[in-house]
Amino acid sequence: MSHRFNSWTLVFFLVLVLGTGWLWASQVPANALPQARPAEPAVGHPAPPLVLPTLDGSTFDLERLRGTPVVLNFWATWCGPCQRELPALQAAAERYEGLVVFAGVDQGEEPEVVRPYVEQMGLTFVIPMDRDHEAAHRYNVMGLPTTFFIDQYGVIRHIWTGEMNSIILAEAVAQILP
Template identity: 30%
Template sequence: MNWHPAVKSAVDLACALVLLSALAGCKEQRLSVGAPAPRLAAFYLDGRPASLDQWRGKPVYLTFWSSGCGGCAADMQTLQKLTDTYGDRLVVVAVNTDPEQTDIAPFLAGLQIHYPVIRDQLGITKERYQVIGTPTSYLLSAGGAVVEAHQGMQGEPALAAMFQNAQRDKS
């Protein structure tokens, strides 16, 4: 269709405003300790959407990470060891915040990560969880409420204690 430049510009502007308002509506849900955890707007590496509902009934440790973050790598290795020890009694979910074009496969292969890894391609989940740097992590109760929030590397002693405490508290 060959539109007059002024009409095409108005249509482009209208489309952009519709898209922005739709995305803004997706970002409304915000983090609050003690409240239900915000929904995920992220996808598995194979493109399937991820949802916290699939882990309902188990505590979830949601950790936001990036491939250039040394503290993330150290904590992720510790989280894998703890996952191997505790099984699926507490689910670790790693949310990658790198741009979509970043190939994270070598990073994950090097760490031998076997717990769920999802990508936050649009940054909506990162915004909902108020992530300003990586690593940032949240412990969610088995009922889906935010229990704890942590910024920065946690280290093995703190993560091991968190896993042990989460086993006792099944709320």
Template identity: 45%
Template structure:
């Protein structure tokens, strides 16, 4: 191919390329691009649920709209969960009033969960998913699993497996500040 034809090809590619990019640009207002159907996937609104906490109080996820939420699924029999719970407690204290830490316990007796929480000094909300219905709705296949939900209730990150202080700091950046 001659030099001229190459130049024409490059300029044409650039011109058509810029038009296609411009035509497909996204609106700056994120609300226009969020898929409105709740689903346990990044980019979707987090499915709402109502449970009772280990302290006997009603808990509704939608009530937390307006502040970022770290939604963790755990159980007392799960060693990685036990390892990460102190990190979540530390974050709960560090970001008190700015980020909500929620630890959904999966299908365990309320008394056992309450005793375990007292033993570890956990102060964040622990809703009890006694029939594992919320876990199923969130497609939780292994524990721990953690969803990072932004102020608008949209899931921004999903972590399967434990978080450490470093990875928690990293993941929190996606929803806070």
């Protein structure tokens, strides 16, 4: 019986050593593991810097607007929900003129396409042109329209993805008014 006990003891220790060696060899370095990326920009966090050419040839610089609340709407002329919400955005831009800056960041289109559309819709707020989608990527825009409501300190207070009506828009703007 003692011989049998020694054989099982030997097998046990052999499995233990081989198993430990296998676990050690199969470890993945911590820097090779996928890292969870925070869903930024996020409510309560600073809005990422944003500098884009505008449809009228000037430059839109979000940092220069510090001290003024901003409604930053990502849209495109081909987007049905964007088309339906633009009148509400225009009305709000007129209502809050001098208190809130409204900016409609066009996604990936040529000025020759956007300009006639903006004129036809009667849009008077600034239209930054994100032709390479870099701003949309930086803002983690997953669908159009997406709107960021940024307070006077440059902090995002509300994010809305999808079409807004005038009531939703007014409630969100109220969150960023000083």
